[in-house]
Amino acid sequence: MAGAELIGKEEMKQVMDVLKTGVLMRYGFDKERKGIFKVRELEQEFAKYCGAKYALGVTSGSSALKVALTALDVGPGDQVICPAFTFLATYEAVLEVGAIPVMADIDESLNLDPDDIERKLTSSTKAVIPVHMCGAPARIDKILKVAKKHKLLVLEDNAQGCGGSFKGKKLGTFGQMGIFSFDYYKTLTTGEGGMILTDSQKLYQRADWYHDHGHDHNPKVSRAMEGRSILGFNYRMNELQGAVGLAQLRKLDGLIAEQKKNKQAIKDVLAQVKGVKFRKIPDPAGDTATFLAFNFPSETHAEKFQKAMADKGVDAVIFKKNAWHYVPNWEHFLAKSTANSKKYPFADPINKGAVKYDRKSIPQAEDLLGRTLVIGISVKMPKERFNKIKAAIEKAADVL
Numbered sequence: 001m002a003g004a005e006l007i008g009k010e011e012m013k014q015v016m017d018v019l020k021t022g023v024l025m026r027y028g029f030d031k032e033r034k035g036i037f038k039v040r041e042l043e044q045e046f047a048k049y050c051g052a053k054y055a056l057g058v059t060s061g062s063s064a065l066k067v068a069l070t071a072l073d074v075g076p077g078d079q080v081i082c083p084a085f086t087f088l089a090t091y092e093a094v095l096e097v098g099a100i101p102v103m104a105d106i107d108e109s110l111n112l113d114p115d116d117i118e119r120k121l122t123s124s125t126k127a128v129i130p131v132h133m134c135g136a137p138a139r140i141d142k143i144l145k146v147a148k149k150h151k152l153l154v155l156e157d158n159a160q161g162c163g164g165s166f167k168g169k170k171l172g173t174f175g176q177m178g179i180f181s182f183d184y185y186k187t188l189t190t191g192e193g194g195m196i197l198t199d200s201q202k203l204y205q206r207a208d209w210y211h212d213h214g215h216d217h218n219p220k221v222s223r224a225m226e227g228r229s230i231l232g233f234n235y236r237m238n239e240l241q242g243a244v245g246l247a248q249l250r251k252l253d254g255l256i257a258e259q260k261k262n263k264q265a266i267k268d269v270l271a272q273v274k275g276v277k278f279r280k281i282p283d284p285a286g287d288t289a290t291f292l293a294f295n296f297p298s299e300t301h302a303e304k305f306q307k308a309m310a311d312k313g314v315d316a317v318i319f320k321k322n323a324w325h326y327v328p329n330w331e332h333f334l335a336k337s338t339a340n341s342k343k344y345p346f347a348d349p350i351n352k353g354a355v356k357y358d359r360k361s362i363p364q365a366e367d368l369l370g371r372t373l374v375i376g377i378s379v380k381m382p383k384e385r386f387n388k389i390k391a392a393i394e395k396a397a398d399v400l
């Protein structure tokens with residue numbers, strides 16, 4: 001549960017700063033707010049922490065994806081390549097802007113396989129969304145290379161890898177834009193919330209305008225007098241979220257260090273089990289260690305091991321069977337059951353050619369996700385918790 005485990009007096013202090021002024025909105029009320037700008041402060045600190053030029057706080061990771069895709073001008077008629085293993089929001093965001101998601105395979109990192117991008121390309125492909133799943137980096141260097149070759153935009157979905165890196169560079173800063181989720185399950189949490197990173201002033205500006213009804217945020221005039229040149233919507237982060245985020249960000253490196261320690265301890269136990277192999281992490285130093293993924297020679301082995309651990313009170317996920325994180329299991333998505341009765345954008349003639357979401361087109365995901373078990377790593381792992389996990393693993397090893 002990561003950041004949620006650490007909510008304490010630092011978050012309370014930050015939130016109280018806001019409540020004392022009573023100004024819960026990030027914009028306006030310059031006299032009443034007495035110099036308190038928590039969202040702005042979080043954006044500045046987050047950008048600096050990640051080494052990006054611009055950061056924009058928004059209401060969620062899902063809205064961050066939508067705002068970023070909009071800023072990148074991805075829309076009707078465009079296709080966006082996304083990995084088969086991700087949370088539903090990645091695909092939903094593509095549909096939200098009127099484009100069509102195209103499902104691509106994963107590699108042994110459990111993230112988008114750069115070698116599959118070319119196989120999934122069409123003349124409509126505009127962008128690719130690599131997702132750093134379960135806290136660890138994709139082969140982002142290779143993905144960037146392929147994207148560059150085919151002039152594709154890259155939007156990193158780093159909802160699950162906040163604070164992670166690849167060869168010393170923070171995840172979320174490789175593509176034209178990167179997004180983060182601060183929902184309650186995520187590494188850094190503000191209850192609900194999200195962040196967008198970019199080095200491009202132009203992209204930042206479009207995202208900034210779009211996320212707040214087109215407001216150009218001209219500091220020289222009052223909010224009511226601000227100009228606008230594009231239509232937008234409301235995806236504004238509020239000051240309470242900004243406040244919690246600031247306290248959480250300052251704990252992030254310590255949190256990751258603790259998770260790494262706990263993950264290693266469990267890994268050491270698992271390494272003793274015959275046949276167990278670990279997820280290939282392209283740069284282990286950049287892992288945030290929120291999850292530990294390990295695999296078996298077959299699905300049968302994985303299922304047996306999962307059941308035996310569950311009997312001892314320790315849960316592990318086989319993502320091939322998960323309802324929310326694996327495209328072939330999204331029956332409502334496959335049936336194009338859009339909330340609108342027109343089946344937009346699937347049925348829009350501009351989105352020409354039916355895109356298929358066939359299990360046969362993602363053989364590595366079908367193989368890897370069926371025989372991989374994933375367990376969550378907590379920040380706090382008292383001795384009793386560790387002993388329970390160790391006992392479950394040792395018991396499960398016996399049934400193999």
Ligand SMILES: *Cc1c(COP(=O)(O)O)cnc(C)c1O
Nearest residue numbers: 060061062087089159181182183
């Ligand atoms: C959580 C998540 C999102 C969406 O973030 P929310 O803040 O919950 O809207 C997007 N992509 C991935 C990979 C996620 O795990």
